Structure formats: C-alpha cells, structure tokens
Amino acid sequence: DAGVTQSPTHLIKTRGQQVTLRCSPKSGHDTVSWYQQALGQGPQFIFQYYEEEERQRGNFPDRFSGHQFPNYSSELNVNALLLGDSALYLCASSLGRDREVYGYTFGSGTRLTVV
Amino acid sequence: DQQVKQNSPSLSVQEGRISILNCDYTNSMFDYFLWYKKYPAEGPTFLISISSIKDKNEDGRFTVFLNKSAKHLSLHIVPSQPGDSAVYFCAASAGFYGNNRLAFGKGNQVVVIP
Numbered sequence: 001d002a003g004v005t006q007s008p009t010h011l012i013k014t015r016g017q018q019v020t021l022r023c024s025p026k027s028g029h030d031t032v033s034w035y036q037q038a039l040g041q042g043p044q045f046i047f048q049y050y051e052e053e054e055r056q057r058g059n060f061p062d063r064f065s066g067h068q069f070p071n072y073s074s075e076l077n078v079n080a081l082l083l084g085d086s087a088l089y090l091c092a093s094s095l096g097r098d099r100e101v102y103g104y105t106f107g108s109g110t111r112l113t114v115v
Numbered sequence: 116d117q118q119v120k121q122n123s124p125s126l127s128v129q130e131g132r133i134s135i136l137n138c139d140y141t142n143s144m145f146d147y148f149l150w151y152k153k154y155p156a157e158g159p160t161f162l163i164s165i166s167s168i169k170d171k172n173e174d175g176r177f178t179v180f181l182n183k184s185a186k187h188l189s190l191h192i193v194p195s196q197p198g199d200s201a202v203y204f205c206a207a208s209a210g211f212y213g214n215n216r217l218a219f220g221k222g223n224q225v226v227v228i229p
Contacts (some may be wrong), residue, residue, distance in 0.1 A: 106160065
C-alpha cells in the first residue's frame with residue numbers, strides 16, 4: 001500500500017518563475033493538505049482540498065494556489081517566486097469525513113530552492 | 116504568530132535514559148495534541164496524541180502529559196534508543212477530525228548517544 005507520493009523531490013527555480021508541485025494521496029484517502037516548512041521552522045499550513053475544492057486556507061498570499069483532481073491527487077502552484085519561498089513543501093493526506101487527526105499521512109516533501 | 120512553541124532546540128541523551136521534550140501553546144481553542152517524529156529526507160510520522168479530556172496517554176516507551184491550565188505538554192521517551200534520534204514536532208489542532216489543520220512547533224532535535 002503506497003503512502004503519499006510527492007514529485008519532484010528537489011527543484012531549483014529562479015525568482016519570478018512559477019512552480020507546480022504534485023501529490024498523490026495514500027490509497028483510500030480523499031483529503032489533501034499542503035504545508036510549507038522553512039529551514040529551522042515547523043510546517044505551516046497552506047491549504048486543504050476536499051471534493052476538488054479548497055476547504056481551508058492558512059495565512060499565505062494568493063500566489064499560492066492549488067487544485068485537486070477527481071482521483072484525489074493534488075497540485076500546489078506558486079507564482080512569482082520569491083527567495084523566501086525556498087522551503088520543504090509537505091503534502092499530507094487524510095480522510096475528510098470525521099476521522100481522527102492522527103490519520104494524517106505525510107509525504108517526504110519537495111525541496112524547493114529559489115535563486 | 117507562533118501558537119505552538121518548542122524551546123531547547125536540541126537534546127542529547129544517553130541510551131537507556133529518559134528523553135523529555137516540552138511544548139507550550141497559546142491558543143485556547145486547541146483541544147487535540149500530537150507528536151510527530153521526522154528523520155532527514157522523510158516526512159513527519161505520527162508518534163502519539165492526546166485529547167484535552169485526558170492528562171496522560173501512554174504508548175509503549177512514549178508517554179505524553181498534558182497540563183491544560185498551564186497550556187503545556189511534554190513527551191517522555193523511556194528508555195531512549197539510538198533509533199529515536201530524530202526531530203520531534205509538537206502539533207495542535209482545534210478538534211480531532213481529519214479535516215482539521217495542524218499548528219506545529221519548530222521542532223526539537225534529539226540525539227541518543229549509544
């Protein structure tokens with residue numbers, strides 16, 4: 001049973017460019033959440049997708065957007081990249097219908113470096 | 116605004132001894148708390164959790180204590196093993212359902228010395 005799969009594992013982009021990160025949830029999970037972990041910090045909640053809609057959003061600018069597909073996989077898009085966007089981006093999947101929080105399964109992350 | 120705080124970024128402990136990690140939170144709406152363990156190049160993995168209706172939860176070598184009045188929780192690992200060397204994150208949620216966002220602390224690096 002595959003867990004959460006994220007791609008790519010590493011990425012280098014230039015300031016001002018746009019990036020798309022991808023996530024396939026654990027089998028049986030229908031909710032995908034994205035977190036940003038800057039160096040030396042804990043993960044920060046970006047947003048969550050359920051039934052192909054953004055259900056919750058953290059304190060991130062509109063440059064951060066996402067999408068969920070009918071097969072529950074998800075994309076995170078970041079436009080107009082800034083140096084401060086350099087971080088590890090974690091995807092977490094879960095069941096959205098009243099399941100306990102420890103049902104979260106995290107992927108290994110995508111390391112984004114903006115130069 | 117850091118709603119979950121973990122001080123003492125790193126901890127070194129001898130194998131077989133107790134590791135104690137502390138966590139403080141500021142948001143009174145938090146009622147479910149979790150500890151995650153993270154190895155390099157891997158995502159966080161769930162370790163143990165506690166609901167605000169309890170003050171202690173134990174799972175094998177891991178015990179979490181919650182002091183609601185002080186908005187403080189701690190994780191005890193005993194006995195510590197070399198495989199416990201990792202970064203430990205404290206996380207909190209308002210509610211304990213799978214659609215609730217998690218607020219994380221900055222993490223504690225634990226090194227267990229054989």
